[in-house]
Amino acid sequence: MSAILPPSERLWWKQPIDKVEWAWIAIAFVWGMVMFAMMIYWHIYGKQNLSNEAYKTTPEMFAAKAEKFIAENTIRTEKGLNGEDIPVAKVPAGGAGYLIARLWAWYPILELEKGQTYKIHLSSLDYNHGFSLQPVNINIQVIPGYEHVVKMTPTKEGTYAIVCNEYCGIGHHSMLGRIYVK
Amino acid sequence: MATTYRTCPVSGLQFEDQAEKLMRWNAVAGVLWLLVGGITALLVILTRWPAIKLLPADQFYLILTAHGVDMLILWIIFFEMAVLYFASSTLLRCRLAAPKVAWAAFWLMVVGSIMTNVAIFQGESSVMFTSYVPMQAAPHFYLGIILFAVGALIGCGIFFGTLVIAKREKTYSGSIPLVTFGALTAAIIATFTILAGAGILLPTLLWSVGIIKEIDAQLYRMVWWGLGHSSQQINVSAHVAIWYLIAAVVFGAKPLSEKVSRFAFLLYILFLQLASAHHLLSDPGMSAEWKVLNTSYFMYFAVMASMIHGFTVPGAVEAAQRRKGYTNGLFEWLRKAPWGNPVFSGMFISLVSFGFLGGISGVVLGTEQINMLMHNTFYVPGHFHTTVVTGTTLAFMAITYLLVPVLFRREMILPKLCQIQPYLFGISMSVLGLVMMGAGTLGVSRRHWDMAFSGAPFQYEWPGAAYLMMGLTGIFGVIAVIGGGLWILLVVGSLLFGKKLDGGKVSDKPTPLPANTQAASAVAHGHDHVPVPGTVVLALLLFVCFVLYYFVNWKYLSEVWLLS
Numbered sequence: 167m168s169a170i171l172p173p174s175e176r177l178w179w180k181q182p183i184d185k186v187e188w189a190w191i192a193i194a195f196v197w198g199m200v201m202f203a204m205m206i207y208w209h210i211y212g213k214q215n216l217s218n219e220a221y222k223t224t225p226e227m228f229a230a231k232a233e234k235f236i237a238e239n240t241i242r243t244e245k246g247l248n249g250e251d252i253p254v255a256k257v258p259a260g261g262a263g264y265l266i267a268r269l270w271a272w273y274p275i276l277e278l279e280k281g282q283t284y285k286i287h288l289s290s291l292d293y294n295h296g297f298s299l300q301p302v303n304i305n306i307q308v309i310p311g312y313e314h315v316v317k318m319t320p321t322k323e324g325t326y327a328i329v330c331n332e333y334c335g336i337g338h339h340s341m342l343g344r345i346y347v348k
Numbered sequence: 349m350a351t352t353y354r355t356c357p358v359s360g361l362q363f364e365d366q367a368e369k370l371m372r373w374n375a376v377a378g379v380l381w382l383l384v385g386g387i388t389a390l391l392v393i394l395t396r397w398p399a400i401k402l403l404p405a406d407q408f409y410l411i412l413t414a415h416g417v418d419m420l421i422l423w424i425i426f427f428e429m430a431v432l433y434f435a436s437s438t439l440l441r442c443r444l445a446a447p448k449v450a451w452a453a454f455w456l457m458v459v460g461s462i463m464t465n466v467a468i469f470q471g472e473s474s475v476m477f478t479s480y481v482p483m484q485a486a487p488h489f490y491l492g493i494i495l496f497a498v499g500a501l502i503g504c505g506i507f508f509g510t511l512v513i514a515k516r517e518k519t520y521s522g523s524i525p526l527v528t529f530g531a532l533t534a535a536i537i538a539t540f541t542i543l544a545g546a547g548i549l550l551p552t553l554l555w556s557v558g559i560i561k562e563i564d565a566q567l568y569r570m571v572w573w574g575l576g577h578s579s580q581q582i583n584v585s586a587h588v589a590i591w592y593l594i595a596a597v598v599f600g601a602k603p604l605s606e607k608v609s610r611f612a613f614l615l616y617i618l619f620l621q622l623a624s625a626h627h628l629l630s631d632p633g634m635s636a637e638w639k640v641l642n643t644s645y646f647m648y649f650a651v652m653a654s655m656i657h658g659f660t661v662p663g664a665v666e667a668a669q670r671r672k673g674y675t676n677g678l679f680e681w682l683r684k685a686p687w688g689n690p691v692f693s694g695m696f697i698s699l700v701s702f703g704f705l706g707g708i709s710g711v712v713l714g715t716e717q718i719n720m721l722m723h724n725t726f727y728v729p730g731h732f733h734t735t736v737v738t739g740t741t742l743a744f745m746a747i748t749y750l751l752v753p754v755l756f757r758r759e760m761i762l763p764k765l766c767q768i769q770p771y772l773f774g775i776s777m778s779v780l781g782l783v784m785m786g787a788g789t790l791g792v793s794r795r796h797w798d799m800a801f802s803g804a805p806f807q808y809e810w811p812g813a814a815y816l817m818m819g820l821t822g823i824f825g826v827i828a829v830i831g832g833g834l835w836i837l838l839v840v841g842s843l844l845f846g847k848k849l850d851g852g853k854v855s856d857k858p859t860p861l862p863a864n865t866q867a868a869s870a871v872a873h874g875h876d877h878v879p880v881p882g883t884v885v886l887a888l889l890l891f892v893c894f895v896l897y898y899f900v901n902w903k904y905l906s907e908v909w910l911l912s
Contacts, residue, residue, distance in 0.1 A: 198648030314632030327808035
């Protein structure tokens, strides 16, 4: 009964399975069930579950909503590399903020408060992008045509970077955004 | 159609003339793409190594696209075609169905693979292996992959046809061998995979020439991963089949239980394809219920299958060794294994690395919430370099040490270097996978040219440990490339300069298996039961590592910002 020959027992499916093998199969099965239960458990009791709220959108629609948010909430500007102004928008506590991903920038800079819960609307105006919040290390796919409403509650003050971690062309590495948590 | 059959005097394996030539050509084509993939690997590594940063950004992304396509698709699938023909025609001692069609399939794959590479190296198709829309490649990038896939699909058809012929012409009795069953699993998954690929790449081709206006970016990701991930499940099935094959040939090992091993392969067919959902865990377009369902029931049954193989393969080796009298203690069977035989050492390193590194990291990565810690980070390539590379590629390398004398009738040159190669490649690649995962755990992105973010409006400094991990990635990456290059050198050198071996008797009819060969010796075992305590200990060690690492990651997750 070698693995490269037909089974020497023609009725191989009637051969008994050894106790040890049964035990290992049982362990593997139960472990799978534990891992399944863990995900459900975390949905009920855990605090880190990616939001399910998402809408179909278009780059134009999303850009318009984001521009409106920026116009209403900009508290100051910072200078970019070429001297251009980058708005810093303070998201209202408990309210909604918009973050545009595009070639090759995260726009605008967001300012949040520690301990407040926000709904951050994420979408891309062109290619796929990757929202990678560092050094917290939360990573979310950003897809054009989809507006993802992500709930987040910062737990620590500081200056955070948004790295783009989905390849988006030649300037991918320079696509760095910023979030302040006061 | 007239053909001849050659019986290898060393192994007793029988090669039908057409099948033998097809195996050789497919394997050689695979090795040539591995060479291109290896050169691009070196360039990728030397660019991501922060101290060197060899290539400019545009060339880096071009080379990275080539590396992904040439390794993940071209090298592996060409080699798998050889494995399919071996598992059908050779193991069933049968002629190949429609050899002319099989040649057409081969040339289709050759044309497709060259076409896609031309597109990549022309520079207008640096879209990565995944080619997510709406980023657009040149039309012949997609067309080449489609032609290649059609060729591979035809190859699977030839495999199925050969099984039918063997059954009809009664070249074997009873059920097909376990290794053939594993190859059948691979071919069934391949069929599904290629159809999913056609489902997305055909519209994408039409879109790239302007016939279709738009492809939904989320839909693309979902259907594309039906190709992208499932094609890696072909590899798992194929390399597990090769583990069984090597255990059978080197040790005369028989499966602990045909029923259990075949059932585990069946689970792959039933559940593995759907595991592709775990690429979409951090996507906006799917609900949490969909994600949990697809990553739990569907994936965990496949995980269970891999855990079963992870037990039964070393178990079969242990049982065979104990029958030979290596019965002292828990591990004499393992200590006295032929560690100097690259066929065995390659297979065993493949087994351990795939289980402990690739397997565990894959399940953790594929957990709905934990995925957010790792999605698109360097952890992801860390994971798949310990599945597709130390798992599949190393298993293919190991079997080649067997195939060069048996199939190509050449003695391996430089046997000392052959002995070292699986260790050099297997260990450095395993460490590479580990440090890549380490960098990913610290957040470092995959597919990213510059950790220092030159030209960005802001600054972000990765922790020092991340730079250390990337430096180690560079060092072990270079060693791994040397290990892989050594294998190519040894194989190509042996094909060109190795001592010619006797091909054995040629006959115009298939002959039954002779009794006194390695391959046949396994028949002699009865179904006496041999306990395998050493394997139990190894399996429990795997399980403990698995559980600890799994929960450590939940702990990490609990420390990030609140997201619900």
